[in-house]
């Protein structure tokens with residue numbers, strides 16, 4: 160029995176399936192991480208990989224970034240969480256306003272929570288119930304955004320969603336002409352990971368914006384994963400202006416985070432100074448450690464850094480494509496399109512590359528040219544001319 164099997168045996172006795180996140184499970188069970196350092200992860204058995212998972216794209220500067228360690232230590236000695244707001248959240252909100260042009264922000268602890276908050280805000284603002292969303296787009300684990308037939312989701316919640324095919328303007332037009340006056344929000348991911356990390360067309364994004372406006376609904380863009388691709392998010396490259404945006408992952412500098420931003424008029428739904436506000440708490444929302452880490456991570460990921468990381472991702476993708484591998488994605492996010500993701504995941508892991516369980520590769524700024532070169536060589540050696 161390996162060391163990982165022993166940990167798994169212990170874990171499976173007290174945690175169903177041996178871990179807490181369905182998204183990172185691989186059969187028979189994933190290895191357990193022991194140490195992350197820069198671009199490297201070592202598991203409990205001492206196996207070393209180059210981290211192209213980066214906690215599902217969140218660790219934009221890799222592991223144990225010295226500045227993040229310093230600012231979080233400095234914040235922690237002053238207090239890790241308060242029953243009062245702090246200036247840290249004001250700082251991070253100001254940074255997000257400057258980058259996105261979206262007027263106001265609220266923080267929470269995950270992308271899932273951000274989408275929950277976004278939908279609540281949209282419903283409160285419009286006085287409507289329905290959410291239009293798209294097949295294969297993952298928006299977290301909240302009842303209202305998982306597949307409508309997912310176990311444990313009440314029918315009444317499923318019925319509040321209209322799920323349409325990706326990139327299909329006429330299906331969207333049809334649904335909006337039928338239900339548009341009941342739609343609170345059209346929720347769009349511009350490059351859905353679960354749907355193959357294929358960017359939606361500009362025509363589709365523009366149609367979503369136009370139809371939302373025409374029918375008095377809000378346009379929301381879920382940038383939890385795609386925010387790293389542009390200084391103010393991927394939507395800026397599409398030229399659409401969302402009413403609401405959900406963020407998570409990189410803006411927490413490696414700590415749990417979520418955020419909703421948007422037009423002040425819409426975010427006013429949450430203001431305790433207004434009439435009938437949405438009440439939204441969260442004991443650890445906007446905690447100083449996350450806010451300090453996020454501020455440090457984001458202030459060192461400006462326009463030039465975003466462009467440089469995207470260029471490295473584009474180079475890597477071209478190299479893999481030239482080797483006969485089918486790769487989707489854009490910039491610093493790549494998705495290996497393979498027939499058997501689990502066996503590919505293990506082959507890559509054994510070759511020293513930690514990928515996402517669906518073939519996702521996310522670069523970090525701490526990777527050296529040698530790291531990226533090694534990733535390319537290991538992926539090609541594992542998959543060259545064998546992908547679907």
Ligand SMILES: Cc1ncc(COP(=O)(O)O)c(C=O)c1O
Nearest residue numbers: 269270271297298299383384407
């Ligand atoms: C587009 C999108 N929205 C929401 C989420 C949920 O975020 P979290 O895992 O932080 O709850 C994810 C997570 O991968 C995501 O990719």
